[in-house]
Amino acid sequence: xxxxxxxxxxxxxxxxxxxxxxxxxxxxxxxxxxxxxxxxxxxxxxxxxxxxxxxxxxxxxxxxxxxxxxxxxxxxxxxxxxxxxxxxxxxxxxxxxxxxxxxxxxxxxxxxxxxxxxxxxxxxxxxxxxxxxxxxxxxxxxxxxxxxxxxxxxxxxxxxxxxxxxxxxxxxxxxxxxxxxxxxxxxxxxxxxxxxxxxxxxxxxxxxxxxxxxxxxxxxxxxxxxxxxxxxxxxxxxxxxxxxxxxxxxxxxxxxxxxxxxxxxxxxxxxxxxxxxxxxxxxxxxxxxxxxxxxxxxxxxxxxxxxxxxxxxxxxxxxxxxxxxxxxxxxxxxxxxxxxxxxxxxxxxxx
Numbered sequence: 001x002x003x004x005x006x007x008x009x010x011x012x013x014x015x016x017x018x019x020x021x022x023x024x025x026x027x028x029x030x031x032x033x034x035x036x037x038x039x040x041x042x043x044x045x046x047x048x049x050x051x052x053x054x055x056x057x058x059x060x061x062x063x064x065x066x067x068x069x070x071x072x073x074x075x076x077x078x079x080x081x082x083x084x085x086x087x088x089x090x091x092x093x094x095x096x097x098x099x100x101x102x103x104x105x106x107x108x109x110x111x112x113x114x115x116x117x118x119x120x121x122x123x124x125x126x127x128x129x130x131x132x133x134x135x136x137x138x139x140x141x142x143x144x145x146x147x148x149x150x151x152x153x154x155x156x157x158x159x160x161x162x163x164x165x166x167x168x169x170x171x172x173x174x175x176x177x178x179x180x181x182x183x184x185x186x187x188x189x190x191x192x193x194x195x196x197x198x199x200x201x202x203x204x205x206x207x208x209x210x211x212x213x214x215x216x217x218x219x220x221x222x223x224x225x226x227x228x229x230x231x232x233x234x235x236x237x238x239x240x241x242x243x244x245x246x247x248x249x250x251x252x253x254x255x256x257x258x259x260x261x262x263x264x265x266x267x268x269x270x271x272x273x274x275x276x277x278x279x280x281x282x283x284x285x286x287x288x289x290x291x292x293x294x295x296x297x298x299x300x301x302x303x304x305x306x307x308x309x310x311x312x313x314x315x316x317x318x319x320x321x322x323x324x325x326x327x328x329x330x331x332x333x334x335x336x337x338x339x340x341x342x343x344x345x346x347x348x349x350x351x
Contacts, residue, residue, distance in 0.1 A: 040143030251351030
């Protein structure tokens, strides 16, 4: 099929901009669209066949749940049951925004959308294009990130086209996204709320409302979680991976530089194309042919926004081995490292 790319002018949007996208969704087709986090690949959340098409287009395992995107908090009563008061409090504080809540699903939500689970992941995006698409279509839209499964998430329409052209009907091009990391996911079906995927909204932010909230133990482990039931996207399988082999180095900053330079010399001596994912503070110290700064450590939001872009840049340059500094600590450190660890297949060198 031909994939249509439709540019949306955020300053002059009107309902007609979304008419064809809405028709596609009502026919069971797929439309990629920007959110404030990453681009999403949308289909009718209540249509089992649309969910199956999302999995097929991405090459995504069907036991990996999809997130249902809504534009009105009252949709919770349609999509979920036994909703705790904590959900309403979180919605009041953080919606619309980059927070996904896991609740017990209602009979209206097909198991194909939830990866076979009796829980459903729901969020209300703050991006105006996403909001207008949901409202104008009159649908709840299931949307994982709009990338081929396992690849770095997409933060620009051209990345979506690169991964999914010919597999989906339309891409709404709203330019680069704002945040660059997927939403925080919190499970509200457990005794104490647990963060299953860290994101822009931190544990500290959530604890201001729910002091007993914590990370799911799987989030803090630096090893893959292959033999678990994935209640949230990204918990079980390798994600965000560039084509080259990515290794993360943890330890004192200058000791990391020395170790990476040593390993670089060995690999490049064998004729391999290598690159370093560095920061403004350390870029000058590396001796690789390709050294890319992800930004200053003083600007965590900038690092988060650039992460997936820089991984795709390494692919464009056909890099075989990528050496990356670690990004633990700070307000967004857990979210950034969560993505990097999965991209590296949990290959970490402790210096």
